[in-house]
Amino acid sequence: xxxxxxxxxxxxxxxxxxxxxxxxxxxxxxxxxxxxxxxxxxxxxxxxxxxxxxxxxxxxxxxxxxxxxxxxxxxxxxxxxxxxxxxxxxxxxxxxxxxxxxxxxxxxxxxxxxxxxxxxxxxxxxxxxxxxxxxxxxxxxxxxxxxxxxxxxxxxxxxxxxxxxxxxxxxxxxxxxxxxxxxxxxxxxxxxxxxxxxxxxxxxxxxxxxxxxxxxxxxxxxxxxxxxxxxxxxxxxxxxxxxxxxxxxxxxxxxxxxxxxxxxxxxxxxxxxxxxxxxxxxxxxxxxxxxxxxxxxxxxxxxxxxxxxxxxxxxxxxxxxxxxxxxxxxxxxxxxxxxxxxxxxxxxxxxxxxxxxxxxxxxxxxxxxxxx
Numbered sequence: 001x002x003x004x005x006x007x008x009x010x011x012x013x014x015x016x017x018x019x020x021x022x023x024x025x026x027x028x029x030x031x032x033x034x035x036x037x038x039x040x041x042x043x044x045x046x047x048x049x050x051x052x053x054x055x056x057x058x059x060x061x062x063x064x065x066x067x068x069x070x071x072x073x074x075x076x077x078x079x080x081x082x083x084x085x086x087x088x089x090x091x092x093x094x095x096x097x098x099x100x101x102x103x104x105x106x107x108x109x110x111x112x113x114x115x116x117x118x119x120x121x122x123x124x125x126x127x128x129x130x131x132x133x134x135x136x137x138x139x140x141x142x143x144x145x146x147x148x149x150x151x152x153x154x155x156x157x158x159x160x161x162x163x164x165x166x167x168x169x170x171x172x173x174x175x176x177x178x179x180x181x182x183x184x185x186x187x188x189x190x191x192x193x194x195x196x197x198x199x200x201x202x203x204x205x206x207x208x209x210x211x212x213x214x215x216x217x218x219x220x221x222x223x224x225x226x227x228x229x230x231x232x233x234x235x236x237x238x239x240x241x242x243x244x245x246x247x248x249x250x251x252x253x254x255x256x257x258x259x260x261x262x263x264x265x266x267x268x269x270x271x272x273x274x275x276x277x278x279x280x281x282x283x284x285x286x287x288x289x290x291x292x293x294x295x296x297x298x299x300x301x302x303x304x305x306x307x308x309x310x311x312x313x314x315x316x317x318x319x320x321x322x323x324x325x326x327x328x329x330x331x332x333x334x335x336x337x338x339x340x341x342x343x344x345x346x347x348x349x350x351x352x353x354x355x356x357x358x359x360x361x362x363x364x365x366x367x368x369x370x371x372x
Contacts, residue, residue, distance in 0.1 A: 198289075
């Protein structure tokens, strides 16, 4: 703050004024000098702590801030589309209200209202995260003093409990799939690729000689989800042979093209999955392409792969993500824990048990009492 002062006006009022960090002057009139001093002290504290909000910005509505926020939101097309859907729900609830009116209780009431409407926990969590993102950016732009979204207001992300198809179910899916979609199913179930990665995969990204798949972009030609997503995925000879057969000598183009040889959209793959899953007994109604990735993870875990290996094959940026999703698939560790302790402790107990028993028997003499 460049300057501040209080001056008594001819009408007996006290005019308090200050300049903010940008050099802009703000003033306010008070009937008592002590009230003017208190106001300036509050403004000074807000500037020092970083909680200062331009007085004119305090009247900004949620609708106005959403407009400004969306204008500056430059991400992938699919991410921006999702953001606009979330923002529309936020506008519906808070649009005409001033930003300052969105407090912790208002957020809690909105979350409770969405739950009564029957929205899933994961979608409520996504909406809460988007609102928090909006308000955090408002704080950074000095339009809001603090973000009311916190752990106290969030509905929680919930625990993902993926459905893992059996081998028989997968091969029935594979048989039911149209030939052009079969490479997609193989890439999901035996390489763990996401549907957008499958649709962005070109023939040149598959090194059949080195037996690896090298994801480079996701549909349509966007960067992959994380840097870790670019990790090469090893594939066995059986996979290489089947891909060669399905590619039928193609040296370029898309691995999973449409009928005209153009890039296939992820929604077409998902639509085909919805159609063929109905032909396989036992698959849940919500079974989707991403569940093939869970099939791949379960196969690795059943084969004895540890957390770090599964993390790298799924190309998760964190092992925590792997554990949060698949910890229930690892074998029960109770017996392995007992075996480890038994191996060390049992040897000592067996070694010391006989000498002690011999010493006791020699001191007391042979017992004439039959054991019970």
